[in-house]
Amino acid sequence: MESSNDIQLLPLMPRLINFHPRRSSALALSALPFLLLMLAYLFGSSLRLAENPDDKLLPALGNIFSTFRQYAFEEDARSGEVLLWLDTFASLKRIGIALGISSAIALSAGLCLGIIPALRATLGSFVTVISMIPPLAILPILFIALGLGEVSKITLIVIGISPVMIRDLSQRCMELPAEQLIKAQTLGANSWLLVVRVVLPQILPRLLGALRLSLSSAWLFLISAEAIASTEGLGYRIFLVRRYLAMDVILPYVLWITLLAFSMDWLLRIASRKVFPWAEV
Amino acid sequence: MAELTVRRLWKEYGSQVVLENLNLTVADHEFVTIVGASGCGKTTFLKMLLGIEQPSRGELLIDGKLLASEPDKERGIVFQRYSLFPHLSVLDNLLLGLELQGAPLLGKLFGVRRQQAISKASELLNAIGLYHARDKYPSQLSGGMQQRLSIAQSVICEPKILLLDEPFGALDPGITADMHELILKLWESRRMTIFMITHDVQESFKLGTRLLVFDKLRHDPQSPEAYGASITYDIPLRHSKPARSIAA
Ligand SMILES: Nc1ncnc2c1ncn2[C@@H]1O[C@H](COP(=O)(O)OP(=O)(O)OP(=O)(O)O)[C@@H](O)[C@H]1O
Ligand SMILES: [Mg+2]
Numbered sequence: 001m002e003s004s005n006d007i008q009l010l011p012l013m014p015r016l017i018n019f020h021p022r023r024s025s026a027l028a029l030s031a032l033p034f035l036l037l038m039l040a041y042l043f044g045s046s047l048r049l050a051e052n053p054d055d056k057l058l059p060a061l062g063n064i065f066s067t068f069r070q071y072a073f074e075e076d077a078r079s080g081e082v083l084l085w086l087d088t089f090a091s092l093k094r095i096g097i098a099l100g101i102s103s104a105i106a107l108s109a110g111l112c113l114g115i116i117p118a119l120r121a122t123l124g125s126f127v128t129v130i131s132m133i134p135p136l137a138i139l140p141i142l143f144i145a146l147g148l149g150e151v152s153k154i155t156l157i158v159i160g161i162s163p164v165m166i167r168d169l170s171q172r173c174m175e176l177p178a179e180q181l182i183k184a185q186t187l188g189a190n191s192w193l194l195v196v197r198v199v200l201p202q203i204l205p206r207l208l209g210a211l212r213l214s215l216s217s218a219w220l221f222l223i224s225a226e227a228i229a230s231t232e233g234l235g236y237r238i239f240l241v242r243r244y245l246a247m248d249v250i251l252p253y254v255l256w257i258t259l260l261a262f263s264m265d266w267l268l269r270i271a272s273r274k275v276f277p278w279a280e281v
Numbered sequence: 282m283a284e285l286t287v288r289r290l291w292k293e294y295g296s297q298v299v300l301e302n303l304n305l306t307v308a309d310h311e312f313v314t315i316v317g318a319s320g321c322g323k324t325t326f327l328k329m330l331l332g333i334e335q336p337s338r339g340e341l342l343i344d345g346k347l348l349a350s351e352p353d354k355e356r357g358i359v360f361q362r363y364s365l366f367p368h369l370s371v372l373d374n375l376l377l378g379l380e381l382q383g384a385p386l387l388g389k390l391f392g393v394r395r396q397q398a399i400s401k402a403s404e405l406l407n408a409i410g411l412y413h414a415r416d417k418y419p420s421q422l423s424g425g426m427q428q429r430l431s432i433a434q435s436v437i438c439e440p441k442i443l444l445l446d447e448p449f450g451a452l453d454p455g456i457t458a459d460m461h462e463l464i465l466k467l468w469e470s471r472r473m474t475i476f477m478i479t480h481d482v483q484e485s486f487k488l489g490t491r492l493l494v495f496d497k498l499r500h501d502p503q504s505p506e507a508y509g510a511s512i513t514y515d516i517p518l519r520h521s522k523p524a525r526s527i528a529a
């Protein structure tokens with residue numbers, strides 16, 4: 001008789017997997033974890049500061065704000081630069097160039113591997129193996145070979161993210177239904193036209209998707225490289241002030257980096273929706 | 282003009298004989314319908330006509346010349362699914378063939394030539410009843426609309442031979458009648474030769490001027506793969522006027 005009970009209960013209490021919160025409450029729900037984290041911080045911070053007013057680990061909010069204002073709006077006494085913008089500009093330039101280069105590499109290599117069987121036979125497993133190399137392990141090689149300048153940092157990011165992007169894009173090419181490629185040939189396409197009119201336009205939205213997925217790795221490699229050898233940059237700054245346990249600098253910097261990464265992801269998503277409406281329907 | 286000759290054609294996959302000893306001559310502007318049991322090699326035959334499978338033995342000739350072993354614009358194809366381009370609107374899907382053939386560098390037409398192509402495509406869009414949907418993407422169309430577009434997409438390139446592999450198999454009966462009318466109209470006006478596979482015997486009689494039945498002549502119960510299918514019946518259907526066949 002259990003089954004009849006089930007049927008009676010269903011309208012009253014949907015299964016958890018079938019319960020969809022409404023739009024307004026979904027918004028409130030998504031804000032909840034942020035609020036909780038904030039509260040936990042305030043609570044912990046005030047506890048520690050009550051015990052020891054010089055505590056550095058969880059500085060008070062006011063303290064963080066004033067340090068942030070100083071970094072964001074006042075010129076540094078030594079360099080005469082506004083540090084936050086100096087760092088932000090340096091880091092964004094590195095990651096921007098690296099993402100651009102990685103996209104170009106991933107697009108061309110992914111396309112070629114995806115649609116030319118002979119090339120896939122030659123290079124397919126090579127790319128797979130390369131993508132398994134932990135990029136940070138070859139960072140010393142990059143520093144030795146390319147010096148400590150911008151090139152080695154950008155190269156690290158490119159090496160770190162492009163193999164996976166190549167694999168993703170070539171996979172997408174291969175997933176295109178064979179019927180489409182055959183049909184295009186019966187409409188008069190040669191290999192080149194097949195690429196520019198059929199394959200490329202269909203994997204471009206996937207490129208944006210692959211970029212979005214690589215963003216977090218790209219930031220990881222950027223900050224690692226900056227931490228080791230740099231004179232400016234968001235990662236450099238964090239690791240520099242770590243020596244003084246300056247949590248009032250580190251915390252807002254981390255938040256700022258998160259915000260930057262989130263905005264890049266968001267922009268890519270919006271761009272994809274605007275430029276490739278067909279991929280959404 | 283396209284006369285197709287099939288001469289002592291065999292197709293084997295490994296030790297499995299799929300088709301054995303096919304012989305056939307098909308005149309220009311014939312509407313050939315093909316029926317046969319599932320798995321007997323109808324699609325395989327069509328793939329060889331298309332050039333994506335090669336015969337194991339024998340020859341396929343078009344106007345006395347060997348058929349190109351890659352798909353080309355002489356032979357159009359309509360698959361049961363997946364033959365539209367999801368990133369192109371209905372109009373652009375239809376324009377694609379004209380653009381590929383008219384612009385070898387970019388595969389895109391501009392200016393006056395684009396306008397000419399658009400007016401040609403619009404005419405066909407009207408004929409298939411999709412003019413109102415010209416700005417939609419394929420995924421926004423119903424199955425019947427997609428198939429109509431897919432047929433028009435091939436037809437606009439004026440292939441000598443049009444190959445159809447169960448093009449209406451996934452459509453409901455009401456729509457199928459419209460599709461029959463459409464395909465006969467196009468076949469009549471463009472003077473192509475059509476090969477169409479179907480599971481529906483009635484449909485094969487209604488549309489075709491010639492019916493081919495694929496079946497195995499010999500059967501070995503010990504090793505069912507030893508013998509392939511041939512054309513067991515080749516039935517001329519004596520109506521070439523589409524009007525009569527629709528009325529029937
Ligand atoms: N690429 C392939 N490799 C090996 N065997 C194949 C291949 N393609 C088809 N076959 C075999 O050839 C035979 C004929 O297949 P085909 O697709 O031509 O049948 P069909 O007549 O179109 O069937 P249906 O009516 O179900 O579509 C089948 O037994 C199939 O297993
Ligand atoms: Mg078949």
